């Protein structure tokens with residue numbers, strides 16, 4: 638029984654980095670080391686969606702994402718693994734070949750490119766066609782939705798287990814926040830355990846406020862309602878100070894941090910998500926004069942993007 642239970646757990650390691658910053662100890666939860674398809678938060682979320690898809694005998698899966706999307710890579714990979722037909726809708730304006738887009742092709746997913754302002758109708762039209770005589774499931778971009786949120790409620794519980802076992806308590810948890818589903822899951826985990834969700838700091842990698850923050854709070858509300866849990870939704874910290882002009886944009890300091898962290902710590906980061914958030918975390922600690930605390934950074938993955946960056950950065 639016990640060993641069966643353990644098999645369904647994904648539990649990634651938490652390690653302490655050599656580097657500290659303003660006497661803050663930095664720990665990392667290595668979600669990038671989840672075993673399937675280079676791991677990351679998208680592997681964690683997609684597993685939940687595929688458990689549902691397989692249980693309910695869907696024959697087709699469709700989703701949305703850019704050519705650098707980790708989510709689309711993982712979904713295409715799982716679809717191939719389970720013999721489920723896969724469609725990826727992608728904005729044509731930004732389409733470029735990346736390690737992820739190459740893998741998506743390798744896994745035989747059908748890629749449908751559409752202009753950004755026609756994405757919604759393209760998806761609606763596709764789903765109407767696909768559901769005519771087969772069971773087709775649409776996963777929102779980034780694995781957004783309650784199943785994705787649930788995946789990170791479980792991660793919060795893993796963090797609590799680590800804290801208990803090692804008799805430590807993290808003062809802050811930082812992560813790269815995009816759709817905010819990962820952050821919402823962690824916040825729900827905190828709420829359900831009676832802890833302070835405001836120690837979770839989402840560093841926005843693209844979205845601006847007030848929308849970015851509102852979407853996270855909406856996801857928290859949706860999830861808590863879905864499990865009939867009555868609680869006020871606390872205000873979340875979704876900091877849009879470090880987006881560097883938008884999705885995929887970065888600066889020299891981010892490149893510097895990526896080089897430093899792979900060299901000193903052996904841990905890959907990337908310019909789109911984790912490198913930007915790691916830089917944002919350092920800036921945040923500095924700006925808010927946070928000193929001598931225990932800080933947990935969630936490495937949300939995107940290892941194929943690290944190799945794309947490696948070709949570009951000097």
Ligand SMILES: *Cc1c(COP(=O)(O)O)cnc(C)c1O
Nearest residue numbers: 815816817818819910937938939
């Ligand atoms: C998608 C992604 C994120 C953002 O996750 P959300 O749940 O959408 O906020 C962070 N890091 C990596 C590597 C990602 O691929």
